[in-house]
Amino acid sequence: MAVNSIRFTRSNNRRVGIQRFKAMILFKKRSVLPGFGPALGFTLLYLSLIILIPLAAVFLKTAKLTWPEFWQTVTSARALASYRLSFGTAFLAAVINTVFGLCVAWVLVRYRFPGRRIIDALVDLPFALPTSVAGIALTALYSNQGWIGRWLDPLGLKIAFTPAGIVVALVFIGLPFTVRTVQPVLADLEPDVEQAAASLGATRLQVITQIVLPMLWPAILTGFALAFARAVGEYGSVIFISGNMPMKTEITPLLIVTKLEQYDYTGATAIAVAMLVVSFILLLSINLLQWWSGRRTSGGVT
Amino acid sequence: MNIEVRHLTKKFGSFTALKDVSLDVAPGELVALLGPSGCGKTTLLRILSGLEFPDSGSILFGGEDAAAQTVGDRRVGFVFQHYALFRHMTVFENVAFGLRVRRENRPSNEEIRRRVEALLALVKLDGFDDRYPAQLSGGQRQRVALARALAVEPRVLLLDEPFGALDAKVRKELRRWLRRLHDEIRLTSIFVTHDVEEALEVSDRVVIINNGRIEQIGTPDEVYDHPASPFVYRFLGNVNLFHARMDQGRIAIAGAGESPEGTEHPLTAYARPHEVELSRDPGPDPALEADIIHIQTVGPTVRIELRRCDTGEIVEAELTRERYRTMACKTGERVHIHPNRVRIFEEPKN
Amino acid sequence: MTPSEPVRGRAIAAQAVTESRAVRFLLIGIALSFLALFLLLPLAIVFATALQKGWIAYWAAISDPMARSAIRLTLLATAIAVPLNLVFGLAAAWAIGKFQFRGKQLLITLIDLPFSISPVVSGLIYMLVFGLQGWFGAWLEEHDIRIIFAVPGIVLATIFVTVPFVARELIPLMQAQGAEEEEAAITLGASGWRTFWSITLPNVKWALLYGVILCAARAMGEFGAVSVVSGHIRGLTNTMTLHVEILYNEYQSAAAFAVASLLALLALVTLAARGSVEWRARQQLRAALRRSEEESHEH
Numbered sequence: 001m002a003v004n005s006i007r008f009t010r011s012n013n014r015r016v017g018i019q020r021f022k023a024m025i026l027f028k029k030r031s032v033l034p035g036f037g038p039a040l041g042f043t044l045l046y047l048s049l050i051i052l053i054p055l056a057a058v059f060l061k062t063a064k065l066t067w068p069e070f071w072q073t074v075t076s077a078r079a080l081a082s083y084r085l086s087f088g089t090a091f092l093a094a095v096i097n098t099v100f101g102l103c104v105a106w107v108l109v110r111y112r113f114p115g116r117r118i119i120d121a122l123v124d125l126p127f128a129l130p131t132s133v134a135g136i137a138l139t140a141l142y143s144n145q146g147w148i149g150r151w152l153d154p155l156g157l158k159i160a161f162t163p164a165g166i167v168v169a170l171v172f173i174g175l176p177f178t179v180r181t182v183q184p185v186l187a188d189l190e191p192d193v194e195q196a197a198a199s200l201g202a203t204r205l206q207v208i209t210q211i212v213l214p215m216l217w218p219a220i221l222t223g224f225a226l227a228f229a230r231a232v233g234e235y236g237s238v239i240f241i242s243g244n245m246p247m248k249t250e251i252t253p254l255l256i257v258t259k260l261e262q263y264d265y266t267g268a269t270a271i272a273v274a275m276l277v278v279s280f281i282l283l284l285s286i287n288l289l290q291w292w293s294g295r296r297t298s299g300g301v302t
Numbered sequence: 303m304n305i306e307v308r309h310l311t312k313k314f315g316s317f318t319a320l321k322d323v324s325l326d327v328a329p330g331e332l333v334a335l336l337g338p339s340g341c342g343k344t345t346l347l348r349i350l351s352g353l354e355f356p357d358s359g360s361i362l363f364g365g366e367d368a369a370a371q372t373v374g375d376r377r378v379g380f381v382f383q384h385y386a387l388f389r390h391m392t393v394f395e396n397v398a399f400g401l402r403v404r405r406e407n408r409p410s411n412e413e414i415r416r417r418v419e420a421l422l423a424l425v426k427l428d429g430f431d432d433r434y435p436a437q438l439s440g441g442q443r444q445r446v447a448l449a450r451a452l453a454v455e456p457r458v459l460l461l462d463e464p465f466g467a468l469d470a471k472v473r474k475e476l477r478r479w480l481r482r483l484h485d486e487i488r489l490t491s492i493f494v495t496h497d498v499e500e501a502l503e504v505s506d507r508v509v510i511i512n513n514g515r516i517e518q519i520g521t522p523d524e525v526y527d528h529p530a531s532p533f534v535y536r537f538l539g540n541v542n543l544f545h546a547r548m549d550q551g552r553i554a555i556a557g558a559g560e561s562p563e564g565t566e567h568p569l570t571a572y573a574r575p576h577e578v579e580l581s582r583d584p585g586p587d588p589a590l591e592a593d594i595i596h597i598q599t600v601g602p603t604v605r606i607e608l609r610r611c612d613t614g615e616i617v618e619a620e621l622t623r624e625r626y627r628t629m630a631c632k633t634g635e636r637v638h639i640h641p642n643r644v645r646i647f648e649e650p651k652n
Numbered sequence: 653m654t655p656s657e658p659v660r661g662r663a664i665a666a667q668a669v670t671e672s673r674a675v676r677f678l679l680i681g682i683a684l685s686f687l688a689l690f691l692l693l694p695l696a697i698v699f700a701t702a703l704q705k706g707w708i709a710y711w712a713a714i715s716d717p718m719a720r721s722a723i724r725l726t727l728l729a730t731a732i733a734v735p736l737n738l739v740f741g742l743a744a745a746w747a748i749g750k751f752q753f754r755g756k757q758l759l760i761t762l763i764d765l766p767f768s769i770s771p772v773v774s775g776l777i778y779m780l781v782f783g784l785q786g787w788f789g790a791w792l793e794e795h796d797i798r799i800i801f802a803v804p805g806i807v808l809a810t811i812f813v814t815v816p817f818v819a820r821e822l823i824p825l826m827q828a829q830g831a832e833e834e835e836a837a838i839t840l841g842a843s844g845w846r847t848f849w850s851i852t853l854p855n856v857k858w859a860l861l862y863g864v865i866l867c868a869a870r871a872m873g874e875f876g877a878v879s880v881v882s883g884h885i886r887g888l889t890n891t892m893t894l895h896v897e898i899l900y901n902e903y904q905s906a907a908a909f910a911v912a913s914l915l916a917l918l919a920l921v922t923l924a925a926r927g928s929v930e931w932r933a934r935q936q937l938r939a940a941l942r943r944s945e946e947e948s949h950e951h
Binding site: 399404453 | 832833835836837838839840841842843846850851854855943
């Protein structure tokens with residue numbers, strides 16, 4: 001009996017030891033719920049196979065280039081022109097979206113009017129509508145015979161096949177990002193804060209500029225960054241309306257596709273790496289922004 | 303079934319939740335784990351249930367080492383602080399869950415129905431079978447959680463802050479009801495609470511925990527009348543502190559000018575507000591002088607706040623209404639304080 | 653007669669939370685015009701152009717064998733991508749939502765990665781792995797397996813761009829719900845699977861459905877990534893969005909818009925389904941957040 005119990009304790013200790021070893025590897029707190037290992041294992045395997053390993057391929061492919069070769073490719077005149085265009089139009093579109101997105105979010109949250117629910121649902125259309133459909137629809141609208149283009153053409157305003165057309169497409173695809181990041185924050189603002197400010201004698205304009213907007217800033221910035229990040233990489237909706245003239249209306253993603261079609265894989269990859277680096281920086285800043293806004297909105301309460 | 307806890311230690315990162323905790327619980331006992339929040343009492347309860355794992359130490363259920371048993375094998379009924387009711391299931395299905403998931407000797411549907419109905423009657427929720435948790439009040443949810451835990455015929459019942467999320471009136475009703483229920487079914491039970499009154503009123507024995515250590519174990523009377531440490535004394539109620547010193551074998555409360563630091567063992571005398579007497583004459587023992595700064599009647603008692611003339615420290619006294627009327631003291635009046643029952647502890651070194 | 657105090661107080665309160673009528677109408681006007689210009693008109697022109705040449709031409713365009721094969725391929729890619737990403741989303745949310753471990757935030761960021769990568773780059777990375785000059789290119793060629801410019805490539809690209817959808821709906825919800833109900837089930841003797849099926853899954857069903865809808869919509873609508881790996885072989889590697897592009901570039905405007913109108917209809921159905929499901933999913937998340945907030949307040 002005694003021997004038995006000793007053996008039992010020892011095997012038990014061993015089990016605890018193994019558990020602790022596992023915990024050390026996974027940095028995990030032990031839990032009674034099963035399935036952590038398989039679930040995390042599958043998650044990591046899937047992410048590696050689908051995302052991480054293919055992504056690594058891009059960087060390894062570029063590593064075959066020498067630094068001057070790489071630099072020459074990513075700073076060629078045509079590439080530089082495409083960056084200017086991509087970032088310039090994405091920035092402008094994100095600014096437009098931030099302003100009008102705030103307005104739309106404000107109207108949807110604060111006012112009641114007929115059709116509000118439907119309008120609210122419609123804001124997500126750019127998420128749901130395939131980009132190529134958006135691209136041909138916008139082109140049809142703004143070409144010189146289109147519903148809108150035919151009114152602008154006599155005024156000398158050309159939208160389709162110019163950078164302005166690219167901005168229009170990027171405004172379309174970026175709109176939900178700005179509306180949907182500001183909207184919930186605006187909805188959660190307590191009206192008593194505004195009432196308190198008003199009771200202290202602030203005018204409505206002062207309440208909005210000094211109380212409401214400062215509270216919305218993190219959300220507004222996050223929405224801007226999301227819309228910008230999406231716009232920089234956008235392809236489908238832009239290529240129809242842009243006209244795709246090298247040096248003039250050729251966005252960076254299109255330049256990558258063009259290089260691929262010319263079997264210039266290294267060139268395409270080098271530019272892709274440049275874009276990826278920018279994407280990662282944007283992703284990092286968005287995460288920081290969200291962390292910041294999360295801290296700002298919840299930090300005060302607890 | 304009896305429970306033996308031996309030298310439990312548990313750390314979360316650099317935070318030590320439990321330090322060398324040992325405890326015995328007799329069969330059929332109702333034990334309260336009492337302490338401030340973050341003291342480790344919930345951790346201890348969760349380790350007992352098998353939901354959390356100790357870094358070292360052991361637990362024996364009825365003499366058997368529980369480390370080898372999974373949560374399911376331990377047959378503990380655990381009542382969560384926020385009930386953790388299955389929100390998509392009716393009251394009936396919540397209570398029946400533990401019976402339905404049995405892999406061996408699962409009762410028939412009729413047997414399950416019979417047992418669930420009996421349990422719902424026991425917790426006074428007959429007729430609530432088809433409600434969802436969201437449709438119940440806090441007290442009702444608490445009782446469903448209890449019925450659900452009892453359905454698996456546990457050997458031990460563990461309750462985490464069972465009344466923590468309820469309002470004051472329901473709390474009081476429900477804890478008396480729990481006491482009666484326990485007297486009826488005599489199931490070994492341990493509950494966690496930070497509410498002193500609750501622990502003292504409901505339990506057979508109280509385990510007072512602070513900073514991951516057990517400060518004292520005893521019946522409610524024992525811990526209240528004979529607190530083992532200054533912490534226990536303070537934690538169990540309001541308290542006045544007086545510096546004291548050994549004076550020729552007798553303990554004397556230090557007045558101004560007499561510095562307790564000079565003596566070998568600086569002491570602190572603790573007296574509860576109701577143990578402080580007020581009078582207009584100094585009396586036989588040397589008493590402290592103080593000014594009444596505030597008088598507040600709270601229900602049957604009168605709370606009097608005084609400022610000592612020598613040190614300026616605030617002393618609180620509690621009189622019955624009767625005594626207050628006969629004494630008829632007023633704010634601003636100078637009176638004498640007689641702590642008539644003090645408890646002496648050595649002052650902490652720092 | 654001066655207004656009594658409470659009435660004035662209420663007037664101040666009302667003023668404090670809204671603007672004058674004129675400003676309100678102006679803002680609503682701006683917002684609606686903007687949305688009409690950027691959302692409604694593009695949607696309207698899709699259907700208008702699609703039906704320009706009448707219903708017969710419309711039907712001819714969408715029942716064309718090439719169009720039908722494009723629809724089949726799109727549905728196939730979706731039918732593979734959605735279940736895989738569903739299982740992935742559940743596994744990731746189970747690990748992240750119910751357990752404590754280090755590196756969690758990094759993992760969440762990794763899952764979101766496809767959102768911040770240009771669709772073109774997403775396609776490109778598979779070219780580099782499976783393309784002729786890619787890592788496995790020579791080996792695949794030898795064994796006569798085609799991935800790039802073939803159906804597997806399209807499926808892979810579709811999976812890549814839709815990886816985050818189910819996971820990102822489930823993770824915040826399961827994190828907010830915590831593990832208490834599961835722990836309760838375990839103490840009552842339920843097995844891990846039983847707990848998952850009868851406690852966890854019912855508690856996240858709306859978010860799950862919502863994630864699946866989003867995932868499916870994106871899978872059917874993906875263009876950039878698929879375009880890079882497809883090779884545009886008509887009848888073989890053409891998805892619906894690519895078919896729209898080809899028709900459009902061949903100046904078959906009405907036909908292009910006819911196929912596009914199917915995708916637009918699908919988008920509208922998605923939005924409608926979202927409307928009801930999203931509302932429930934949000935309720936579920938809000939309830940869970942409220943509970944966890946209440947709980948943290950008590951401590």
